[in-house]
Amino acid sequence: MPIVFKVNGEYRVSLMPPMTPLVDVLREEFSLTGAKTVCREGFCGSCTVIVNGRPAVSCLMPVGQVQDKEVLTVESLEVDGVLSALQQSMEEHDAVQCGMCFPGMMMSLTAFLERAPNPSRADVKAALSGNICRCTGYERIVDAVLSAALPRQA
């Protein structure tokens, strides 16, 4: 049975079986390859997307569960060639290395900043606790998040 849901603002129809992990539908059926499949156990966070405003690991979400819901992937953040404030800040802080974990980090942090516009350093670290990076430390990433939050506080 077709599964209808919104992806990055557009209604999409999946013909995959309902127990198919959402990340496979996004990557293989819709060619949205931003969300990455790494651990497939919900530990690494590289497949994180936003479902109805909340970060969720798309490797453990059956596509049947997102019927009528709204999914945002990392591809939604840049609009008309303009990066989001968080993306710009990551670039300015030179926080990105291999990029495998980053789409998931961006989605966790984008949803986090929506709910916590004035975060502490500890808040940011807690929000990132489900996103594992094996290239680098997290300090520049946290710096970039706090820097991106500053204009919101102004």
Added chain:
Amino acid sequence: MPPPGEASFYRAHGVADALSALHERGERGEAIAGGTWVMRAPLRGIPQDRAYVSIADIEELRQVSLSETEVVIGAGVSHSQLAHALASNPPCHGLAYAAGHSANPAIRNVATVGGNLCAAGFAAADLLPALMSLGAQVDLEGRAGADRISLERFVEIRDTLQPGHLICKIIVPLDRRSAQRSAHVRLPLRRAGDYPVAIVSVAVSLSPGGVVEHACVVVGSVEPIPRRWPAMEAALTGRLLDSKLAIASAEAAADEFVGRDGVEAPGWYRVKVLPTLMGRVIEQLTRQ
């Protein structure tokens, strides 16, 4: 019904619809909500070939209500929703902490209370010991009606339940006549996003002078199923909260546990850390 070896998926529109669908699907029926446990079935060597009945969008299962006498938690409430709802409820501090610190934020947003209680193979579940320590009960519904049983009883029978049953509510009783406090201490090997190797959940009722009138101590993740620790309950009752005394009592009584070996920790280590965790949980209760 799916052919053998093939999964099916039905989205239930209400509790009665879900119960009916589960009944029709018999032994092959299985409720799915957040899906974080079911989706990992293949990693545990279990085929994902059941007749799944989704209860994720049933609104009445997604409510938390608080009154003077009880907290009623819908089985479809997520961990993050529960942590938020109980953030300023001192008797349920331990449960709020458990809900707000298990797994990681993205899992907590979708994994449900009911799923945590029904995941029989998940020894490191946080909510189960926290709810047990609070004397929680569950409303178990079937087509013939509802039964309210203790959570401890539910854990005993959850593997042998007849098809067509569903946990709908979890009820935490509150006693306003005495000061209730609770705390939940977990020890993951990494600070973030890891399974705890051991858990201690404690709920106490205190007299006006601070003497423990009633204590419930539950140990999770050490053995395959969480269970109460009667020796520690006896050691705490009738005394003021004292972490040093608790540690000494726990050292004397810890050998009644047989730790489970796992990839993250050997069984002996899980038992060895219990006195330290017992001390920490009493310190937390003292500070509340």
